Amino acid sequence: MKKVKTGMGRRSFIKNVSLVGGGLLIGFNWLACKQAAEENGGEVAMQMPDEWFELNGYLKIGDNGIVTIYSPNPEIGQNVKTAMPMLVAEELDVDWSNVIVEQAPLNLDVFTRQLAGGSQSIRQGWEPLRMAGATAKQMLLSAAAKEWEVPVSELSVDKGIISHKASDRSIGYGEIAKAATKIEVPKEIELKDNSDFKIIGTSRKNVDAKKIVTGKPLYGLDSYEDDMLIAMIVQPPAFGMEFKSMDATKAKEMPGIKDIFTIDTYPEAMEREWSDVAAFSKLVVVVGESTWQVMQAKKALNVEWDLKPDLTHQVQILEKSPGMEETGGLENSDMHTALMNDAGPAKSEVVRKDGDPESAFKNAARVIERSYSCPFLAHNCMEPMNFYANVTDEKAELLGPIQTPEFAEKSVNKRLGFELDKIDVQMTRMGGGFGRRLYGNFLVEAAVISQKMKKPIKLVYTREDDMANGVYRPAYKVSYRAALDANNNITAFHVNAGGITESPLFANRFPAGAIDNYLAESWTIDSSISTGAFRAPRSNFIAGAEQSFLDELAEEVGKDPIQFRLDMLKRAKNDPVGEENDYDPVRYAGVLELVRDKAGWNNNNSTSSKGVAAYYCHNSYVAQILEMDLKDNEPVIDKVTCAVDCGIVVNPDAAKNMVEGGTIDGIGHALYSELSFKDGAVQQNNFDSYRLIRHREAPKKIDVHFVENGIDPTGLGEPPFPPVQGALANALYKATGKRIYKQPFLPEITAESRELKT
Amino acid sequence: MAQFDVKINGKKHSVDVDPETPLLWVLRDNFKLVGTKYGCGIAQCGACTVHFNGSAVRSCQVPISAVEDNEITTIEGLSENGDHPVQKAWLEHDVPQCGYCQAGQIMAATALLKNNPSPSDSEIEEVMNGNICRCGTYNRIKAAIKSASQTV
Ligand code: FES
Ligand code: FES
Numbered sequence: 001m002k003k004v005k006t007g008m009g010r011r012s013f014i015k016n017v018s019l020v021g022g023g024l025l026i027g028f029n030w031l032a033c034k035q036a037a038e039e040n041g042g043e044v045a046m047q048m049p050d051e052w053f054e055l056n057g058y059l060k061i062g063d064n065g066i067v068t069i070y071s072p073n074p075e076i077g078q079n080v081k082t083a084m085p086m087l088v089a090e091e092l093d094v095d096w097s098n099v100i101v102e103q104a105p106l107n108l109d110v111f112t113r114q115l116a117g118g119s120q121s122i123r124q125g126w127e128p129l130r131m132a133g134a135t136a137k138q139m140l141l142s143a144a145a146k147e148w149e150v151p152v153s154e155l156s157v158d159k160g161i162i163s164h165k166a167s168d169r170s171i172g173y174g175e176i177a178k179a180a181t182k183i184e185v186p187k188e189i190e191l192k193d194n195s196d197f198k199i200i201g202t203s204r205k206n207v208d209a210k211k212i213v214t215g216k217p218l219y220g221l222d223s224y225e226d227d228m229l230i231a232m233i234v235q236p237p238a239f240g241m242e243f244k245s246m247d248a249t250k251a252k253e254m255p256g257i258k259d260i261f262t263i264d265t266y267p268e269a270m271e272r273e274w275s276d277v278a279a280f281s282k283l284v285v286v287v288g289e290s291t292w293q294v295m296q297a298k299k300a301l302n303v304e305w306d307l308k309p310d311l312t313h314q315v316q317i318l319e320k321s322p323g324m325e326e327t328g329g330l331e332n333s334d335m336h337t338a339l340m341n342d343a344g345p346a347k348s349e350v351v352r353k354d355g356d357p358e359s360a361f362k363n364a365a366r367v368i369e370r371s372y373s374c375p376f377l378a379h380n381c382m383e384p385m386n387f388y389a390n391v392t393d394e395k396a397e398l399l400g401p402i403q404t405p406e407f408a409e410k411s412v413n414k415r416l417g418f419e420l421d422k423i424d425v426q427m428t429r430m431g432g433g434f435g436r437r438l439y440g441n442f443l444v445e446a447a448v449i450s451q452k453m454k455k456p457i458k459l460v461y462t463r464e465d466d467m468a469n470g471v472y473r474p475a476y477k478v479s480y481r482a483a484l485d486a487n488n489n490i491t492a493f494h495v496n497a498g499g500i501t502e503s504p505l506f507a508n509r510f511p512a513g514a515i516d517n518y519l520a521e522s523w524t525i526d527s528s529i530s531t532g533a534f535r536a537p538r539s540n541f542i543a544g545a546e547q548s549f550l551d552e553l554a555e556e557v558g559k560d561p562i563q564f565r566l567d568m569l570k571r572a573k574n575d576p577v578g579e580e581n582d583y584d585p586v587r588y589a590g591v592l593e594l595v596r597d598k599a600g601w602n603n604n605n606s607t608s609s610k611g612v613a614a615y616y617c618h619n620s621y622v623a624q625i626l627e628m629d630l631k632d633n634e635p636v637i638d639k640v641t642c643a644v645d646c647g648i649v650v651n652p653d654a655a656k657n658m659v660e661g662g663t664i665d666g667i668g669h670a671l672y673s674e675l676s677f678k679d680g681a682v683q684q685n686n687f688d689s690y691r692l693i694r695h696r697e698a699p700k701k702i703d704v705h706f707v708e709n710g711i712d713p714t715g716l717g718e719p720p721f722p723p724v725q726g727a728l729a730n731a732l733y734k735a736t737g738k739r740i741y742k743q744p745f746l747p748e749i750t751a752e753s754r755e756l757k758t
Numbered sequence: 759m760a761q762f763d764v765k766i767n768g769k770k771h772s773v774d775v776d777p778e779t780p781l782l783w784v785l786r787d788n789f790k791l792v793g794t795k796y797g798c799g800i801a802q803c804g805a806c807t808v809h810f811n812g813s814a815v816r817s818c819q820v821p822i823s824a825v826e827d828n829e830i831t832t833i834e835g836l837s838e839n840g841d842h843p844v845q846k847a848w849l850e851h852d853v854p855q856c857g858y859c860q861a862g863q864i865m866a867a868t869a870l871l872k873n874n875p876s877p878s879d880s881e882i883e884e885v886m887n888g889n890i891c892r893c894g895t896y897n898r899i900k901a902a903i904k905s906a907s908q909t910v
Contacts, residue, residue, distance in 0.1 A: 076856060077854075077855035077856025077857065077858075077893050078855075079855065203852075205849065205852050206852055206854055206857075208854075208857065209848070209849050209852060209853075209854060209857075210840055210849065212854045212857035212860050212861075213833075213840060213845045213848045213849060213854070213860060213861075213864060214793070214833065214834065214836075214840035214845065215791070215792070215793015215794070215832065215833030215834045215861045216793065217792045217793075218857070219795075219858060221792075221795075221796065222792040224787075224790055224792070230787075255759060255776065290775070290779075290783065290787045290788070291783050291786070291787050291796075292775070292776065292778075292779045292780065292783040292787070293776070296776070380892060381856075381858075381892065382795075382797055382803070382805060382856065382858040382859050382890070382891075382892040382893075383795070383797075383856070383858045384796070384797075429856070429857065430856060431795075431856050431857070431858025431859075432856045432858060432892050432893060433856075434892075462799060463797065463798045463799060463800075653852055654852065657852065657853075657855060657895065657898065658855070660894065660895070660897055660898070661855050661893045661894035661895060662894070663894070664894030664896060664897075665892075665893070665894045668894070686798055686799075686800055686802060687797075687798050687800070687802035687803050687890060688800060688802050692890050692892065693894070694887045694890060694896075695882075695883050695886040695887045695889065695891075695896045695899070695900070696883040696884070696887045698894070698896035698897060699897070700879075701897070702897055
C-alpha cells in the first residue's frame with residue numbers, strides 16, 4: 001500500500017465542499033442530454049436517488065448507493081470519460097454498475113489539467129483521481145466506525161458495502177454518505193497495491209456507448225436552444241489575403257437571415273494565449289435562423305479580398321532561393337518544397353553533437369544519405385468546428401468541443417474583458433480532436449458573435465470552412481546521413497530536420513545514445529499558413545522517416561532489421577553516449593522483442609511483404625509489424641501486429657481500440673492524405689479531394705499486445721500513430737523493390753509503377 | 759418556403775422550409791433529431807445516412823421536397839429501446855471511439871444486412887466504404903456487422 005498526503009503542495013486538492021454544480025452552471029436546455037445519464041454502459045436503467053451527498057469535487061453518492069463520478073478531462077474519442085472514472089471507482093471500492101459518469105465542467109478549483117493533449121490524461125490523472133476515490137472511501141469508513149463505535153481498522157469494504165465482521169453489521173455507502181460529509185478530509189490516505197485492483201485492468205464499456213448508438217445529443221453540434229441562432233463564417237479564400245469590402249444587400253434580405261457583419265477575433269492589442277491560433281482573424285459572419293438558410297446566404301454574399309500588406313518575409317525567403325517564381329506572398333506547394341530543400345537547411349542550427357562526427361564522416365568507408373518529406377495535413381475531425389455561446393452583460397456561457405477549456409476561458413477573459421468567474425466553459429463529447437481543438441479560435445469567435453448579437457448562437461463551420469481554416473500539421477523534411485566503416489559498423493549519424501513552421505527534430509531520441517559520433521541539426525521556415533499540433537506532433541512524421549532510414553541501413557549492413565535495432569539499443573543500454581537520451585532502451589527493446597515473437601517474424605511462412613518499426617513518444621513504446629500485398633498497385637494490408645508498452649493498461653479492450661484506431665490513422669495519413677496550396681489557397685477542402693482512409697483500405701487484421709510490467713500508466717492516444725508509417729514504408733519496399741521518401745506514399749507507388757510500365 | 763408533411767420514424771411532422779433544404783438539416787434544425795450527423799454535405803462521408811423506404815441514403819443529398827410520403831427512419835427510430843441487433847452488436851464490440859460517425863455507420867450496416875443477411879467480408883467492405891470513420895474503428899465495425907449478421 002502506498003501512503004499519500006492529500007493536501008500538501010496540491011492546490012486545494014480534495015475538499016469536502018460541493019464545487020461541481022455550484023457556481024455558474026449553465027442552465028442549458030439541450031434536449032435529453034441533461035437527464036442525468038440514466039443509462040450506464042448502455043445496460044441498466046438506474047433508480048435515481050432522492051438525495052446526493054458530495055464528498056469531494058470528483059464524486060457524489062446518492063442515498064441509494066448510486067455514485068456519480070465526474071470525468072474531468074475533455075473526451076475526444078480517447079475514452080478518458082470511461083477510464084478516468086474507473087480510477088476513482090477503483091479506490092472508492094464501488095460496484096462499477098452503480099456508477100454514473102458525467103462530464104465535469106471546467107473548474108480549476110477542483111481539477112487539475114483539464115486538457116486533452118499529449119496523451120497525458122491518464123498519466124497525470126493516475127494519482128489525483130485515485131486519491132479522490134480513496135479519500136472519499138476513508139471518510140465513509142470513518143463515518144461508519146463512528147456510528148458503530150468501532151475502530152476503522154476493523155472495517156472492510158466490498159462494492160460499496162462496509163462491514164464489521166465481529167459484530168456482523170454492514171451498511172451501504174448510500175446510507176452512511178450523509179454522515180460522511182461531516183467527517184474531516186483525512187490528511188493522509190492509502191492507495192491500493194496494483195495486485196488489489198478490481199476495476200483497473202478489466203475491460204469496461206464506453207460509458208457513452210448506448211447514447212452514441214441510439215443517436216442521443218452528445219456533441220457540440222447537437223446543441224439547440226429555443227431562441228438560439230446559427231452563425232457561420234466566410235473567410236478569405238487564401239492564406240495571405242484579408243477582407244477588403246462586401247456587398248451584403250442581397251444576402252441580408254434572404255429568408256431567415258438576421259445579420260451579416262465582420263469580426264476581428266484577435267485584435268492586435270489583445271494579449272494571446274498559446275492556444276489562440278487562427279488561420280484568419282478577420283472574418284465575415286452570417287447569422288440566421290437555420291443552418292441551410294445561413295449556408296445559402298453565404299453563397300449570395302459578395303466579398304472582396306485584398307492581399308495582406310505584411311507578407312514581405314516570404315518574399316525575402318524566396319530571394320534566398322534563386323529560381324523561385326515570386327508569388328507576392330501567396331504560397332505554393334512547389335515553393336514549399338524548394339524552400340525545404342534549400343533555404344531551410346541552409347540555416348541549420350546544431351542542437352546536439354556527440355564525439356567528432358565531421359572526422360568520422362571524412363574517414364568513412366561509405367556514407368549513406370537519404371531525405372524524407374511530408375505535406376501539410378488537415379485534422380479533419382469528423383465533427384466540424386463549432387461552439388455554442390450565450391454572452392450577456394452579466395456572463396459568458398460557452399459550451400462545445402474544446403480540448404483546452406482552461407486556456408479558452410482565459411482567451412474569452414482577455415477578448416471580452418469578462419472576469420474569469422463570469423465565464424463558464426462546458427465541454428461536450430467531441431467528434432474527434434487530433435489536436436485541432438487545442439486551438440480555440442472558434443470558441444472565441446462564437447463568444448464575439450454572441451456578444452454582438454445579444455443572443456445565444458451556435459457557430460458552425462461547414463466542412464469546407466473547417467478544412468480551409470485549419471491549424472495544420474506542418475510540412476516537414478529530414479535528411480539522414482550514416483557513416484559506415486569497412487566492417488559495416490556505423491561510426492557516425494547525422495540528422496538534419498526542419499519544417500514549415502517548426503522542426504520535427506527530437507535530438508535526444510533514439511538512435512541518439514547508440515552511436516559515438518552524432519550530430520542533430522534543426523531549422524524552420526516562416527509561413528503565413530497556420531500550423532500547430534496534430535496527433536503525435538513531430539513524431540507523426542519523423543518516426544516513419546527514421547524507421548525507414550534504419551531499415552535501409554540494416555539492409556546495407558546485411559542485418560535483420562529487428563536485430564539491427566536491438567543491437568543498437570543494447571549499446572544504448574550498456575554504454576550510452578550522452579546523458580540527455582530521453583528513452584529507456586530496455587523498454588524499447590521489449591516491444592521489439594514482443595512484436596517479433598507475436599508476429600512470428602522469424603518463422604512466418606506467409607508470402608506477404610513485411611515491414612517493422614518501433615518508436616518511443618508520449619512516454620510509451622510501440623512496435624509494429626505490417627504485412628501486405630500489392631493489388632492493382634494499391635497496397636492491401638493483411639495484418640498489423642502491435643506491441644505496446646504504456647505501463648498499466650486501465651481499460652484493456654478500449655486501449656486495444658485506441659491502438660487499432662491509431663494504426664489505421666497512421667497508415668491512412670501516410671498513404672493517402674495531403675493538403676497542398678496554390679496561391680495561398682488550399683487545394684483540398686472536402687472529402688472528395690482530400691483522401692482519408694476508408695473501410696476497404698484498413699488492415700484486415702490488427703493484433704494488439706501489451707507489455708505487462710506494472711509501471712504507472714503512460715500515454716496511449718498518440719504513440720501507436722507514428723511508427724506504423726515506418727512499418728508501412730518498409731513493407732512497401734519489400735513489395736515494390738523501391739524505397740519511398742515522400743508522403744503521401746500512394747502517388748509515389750503509382751508513379752513508380754507507371755514508370756516501370758512505360 | 760413551403761409546407762411539407764413528412765413521416766419520420768413512423769411519426770408525422772410538418773415543416774415550413776425552402777424546398778431545397780436537405781433532409782439532414784430539417785431533421786436536425788427543425789425536428790431536433792440530431793442523431794443524424796453532418797460531416798461533409800456532399801455525399802462523401804456517410805455521417806448523415808438514414809433509411810429511405812428501408813434503403814440507406816445520404817440525407818445531405820435528399821431535398822425535403824423529395825421525401826413526400828416515403829418512409830424515413832433515422833437512428834432514433836431504428837429500435838424502440840436501442841436494442842436492434844446491430845446496435846447490440848455495436849455495444850458488444852464497444853465500437854465507438856469519438857462516436858460521431860457511428861449513427862451513420864449503423865444505418866448503413868442495418869440496410870446492408872436487410873438486403874444481405876450474411877454478407878462476406880468484401881461485401882461489407884464495399885458497402886461500408888462510403889462511411890468514413892476518422893478514428894479508425896473499421897475493424898470493429900466489420901466485426902460487429904458479422905456478429906449481428908448471425909442474429910438478424
Ligand atoms: S454529410 Fe452527407 S455524406 Fe457526409
Ligand atoms: S468513431 Fe470517431 S469518426 Fe468514427
